[in-house]
Amino acid sequence: MSRIVDGVTRPAPITVEIDGAMIPAHPGETLAAAMVATEIYRMRDDRSGAPRGLLCNMGTCSECFVWIAMEDGWRRRRACLTPVEDGLRIATHEVPL
Amino acid sequence: MIDIAIIGGGPAGQAAARQTLAAGLSTTMIDEQARPGGQILRQPPAAFAVKGWMAGRLYRPLRHLLAQTEADTRLDWRGSTSVAGIERIADHFRLTLSGAHGGTLLARRVLIAAGCYDMPVAMPGWTLPGVMSAGAVQTMLKSQQLVAGQPIVLLGSHPLLLVLAMQILDAGAEVAAVLMPQTYGRTMRAALPHLAGAMFAPSPLIAAGAAMARLRLAGVPLMMGARPIGFTGDGRLEAVDYAWRGRTHRIAAQVAAVSYGFLPQSDLPRQVGAAVRWARPAGGWETLCDGAMRSSVPGLYVAGETTGVAGADAAMAEGEIAGIAIALDAGAQPASDMARAQARRARLQPFIDLLRAVADPRDVWPQATPETLLCRCEDISVAQVEATMARLSPMADASAVKHRCRIGMGLCQGRSCEHALVRRIAAAQGCDPDAVAPFRVRFPARPLTVDEIIG
Numbered sequence: 001m002s003r004i005v006d007g008v009t010r011p012a013p014i015t016v017e018i019d020g021a022m023i024p025a026h027p028g029e030t031l032a033a034a035m036v037a038t039e040i041y042r043m044r045d046d047r048s049g050a051p052r053g054l055l056c057n058m059g060t061c062s063e064c065f066v067w068i069a070m071e072d073g074w075r076r077r078r079a080c081l082t083p084v085e086d087g088l089r090i091a092t093h094e095v096p097l
Numbered sequence: 098m099i100d101i102a103i104i105g106g107g108p109a110g111q112a113a114a115r116q117t118l119a120a121g122l123s124t125t126m127i128d129e130q131a132r133p134g135g136q137i138l139r140q141p142p143a144a145f146a147v148k149g150w151m152a153g154r155l156y157r158p159l160r161h162l163l164a165q166t167e168a169d170t171r172l173d174w175r176g177s178t179s180v181a182g183i184e185r186i187a188d189h190f191r192l193t194l195s196g197a198h199g200g201t202l203l204a205r206r207v208l209i210a211a212g213c214y215d216m217p218v219a220m221p222g223w224t225l226p227g228v229m230s231a232g233a234v235q236t237m238l239k240s241q242q243l244v245a246g247q248p249i250v251l252l253g254s255h256p257l258l259l260v261l262a263m264q265i266l267d268a269g270a271e272v273a274a275v276l277m278p279q280t281y282g283r284t285m286r287a288a289l290p291h292l293a294g295a296m297f298a299p300s301p302l303i304a305a306g307a308a309m310a311r312l313r314l315a316g317v318p319l320m321m322g323a324r325p326i327g328f329t330g331d332g333r334l335e336a337v338d339y340a341w342r343g344r345t346h347r348i349a350a351q352v353a354a355v356s357y358g359f360l361p362q363s364d365l366p367r368q369v370g371a372a373v374r375w376a377r378p379a380g381g382w383e384t385l386c387d388g389a390m391r392s393s394v395p396g397l398y399v400a401g402e403t404t405g406v407a408g409a410d411a412a413m414a415e416g417e418i419a420g421i422a423i424a425l426d427a428g429a430q431p432a433s434d435m436a437r438a439q440a441r442r443a444r445l446q447p448f449i450d451l452l453r454a455v456a457d458p459r460d461v462w463p464q465a466t467p468e469t470l471l472c473r474c475e476d477i478s479v480a481q482v483e484a485t486m487a488r489l490s491p492m493a494d495a496s497a498v499k500h501r502c503r504i505g506m507g508l509c510q511g512r513s514c515e516h517a518l519v520r521r522i523a524a525a526q527g528c529d530p531d532a533v534a535p536f537r538v539r540f541p542a543r544p545l546t547v548d549e550i551i552g
Binding site: 002003004006007008009010011026027028029030033036037039041042043046047048050051052053054055056057058059060061062063065075076078080081083 | 129131136141142143144145146147148149177179196214215217224225226227228229230232233234236237238241242243244245246247268269270332333334351352362470473474476507508509512513543544546
């Protein structure tokens with residue numbers, strides 16, 4: 001478990017869906033943090049199909065773009081800047097718009 | 098229309114806001130993070146409670162400033178918001194924002210205190226998931242309160258790695274190794290000319306010494322002269338290869354934290370036409386300013402890492418200077434004395450020079466292979482860039498190479514690859530990188546949705 005437990009109080013976990021799998025996340029966490037804490041390091045694929053993951057964790061590099069299900073369809077967002085929400089659905093592979 | 102828009106909620110922006118708010122100027126602060134603090138004090142989520150957060154003595158002035166900022170109800174704080182565009186129109190500026198506070202913001206004056214980011218350094222396997230910047234690993238620790246992975250290997254030429262190693266140990270995790278390519282002798286030779294001056298502000302030196310002692314005590318191998326070669330793994334990072342004392346070694350890793358230095362965030366100053374120059378020693382673009390942090394664009398001020406990476410203490414001093422100048426230029430009364438703030442900034446310079454000399458990556462770069470991707474967004478390899486450069490006129494600039502092979506055309510707008518391309522062009526032309534025209538910076542500086550563009 002990579003979350004620091006000593007001295008840290010987090011809200012009770014919720015679940016988010018990533019490529020069909022349910023993973024735990026604490027409200028306040030970023031999507032990138034929830035994925036890394038679950039040892040999901042791959043966040044997208046490049047044009048050759050090679051996996052890519054988090055690089056800068058501060059919104060600068062755009063490596064951590066994932067697809068998020070919104071009311072009006074799938075949108076691309078930086079996982080490092082996106083807070084988790086209960087019921088959030090994420091895809092790391094390109095999805096039809 | 099507001100009096101002053103401050104882009105960046107780190108130490109520079111906060112210190113400036115103390116002055117502009119005291120002078121009675123309407124002040125809006127915009128930052129991509131939800132809470133102020135910058136990367137140096139990247140705060141945990143508001144819903145977390147963290148005992149003894151960033152309690153170290155070196156962080157005390159920064160924490161004090163942050164507490165003042167958060168308590169000040171006069172400040173119009175706009176977190177979780179990116180600045181995608183900046184334009185000068187007649188006597189004011191128009192900012193295009195996206196995120197939680199998206200839309201347009203008009204301001205009489207603008208301070209860009211947007212900080213810096215880890216220099217991305219192309220080496221074999223560096224696109225494997227698990228290979229991260231040291232800053233990414235550090236902000237995961239500071240803010241999200243999690244260790245990015247185990248085992249973790251730290252590598253690169255920047256002494257920030259020692260601080261990060263200590264923070265990982267403090268979190269109760271282990272550090273498999275710290276690989277620094279420069280030798281101990283080279284480090285001492287680089288530091289020597291700056292040591293006497295740096296003794297006027299010795300606390301960072303004492304902290305570095307304490308960090309090294311702590312690592313030794315914890316049994317963390319700190320290998321100076323160990324040259325990182327590349328990363329391997331099937332679908333994600335599994336091991337780091339490095340050369341050490343004439344032999345090649347492999348060490349297992351789930352995460353690698355890489356730090357060869359930092360680049361100033363320069364897209365917004367360049368977008369609005371402010372004069373910049375190649376940053377010493379290793380690149381990126383620092384925005385030029387006068388002694389009161391005024392850029393070459395009237396009404397546009399810069400402070401902190403935007404003007405050249407120099408650390409949080411320098412950022413605080415420069416922010417204060419900028420805030421005083423903004424107040425004076427607006428005909429208002431600043432809270433602090435300009436000469437004293439400038440003297441405080443000047444005292445820090447010897448240590449900044451020392452750190453730059455010690456961290457200088459130029460003779461210890463890792464080697465990219467022809468297959469290594471230089472542009473991570475458009476997937477352009479070193480071989481493709483070299484073939485493009487060979488077909489163009491020897492005097493071609495960075496934009497010419499970009500238009501032919503798409504390097505720098507992706508989502509990051511060249512922030513990851515531009516510095517490396519300019520260095521390659523300079524080497525091919527036998528000139529200084531400052532003589533190579535970089536990419537023409539265009540709107541937007543951050544990815545926007547179509548809705549945000551059409552408003």
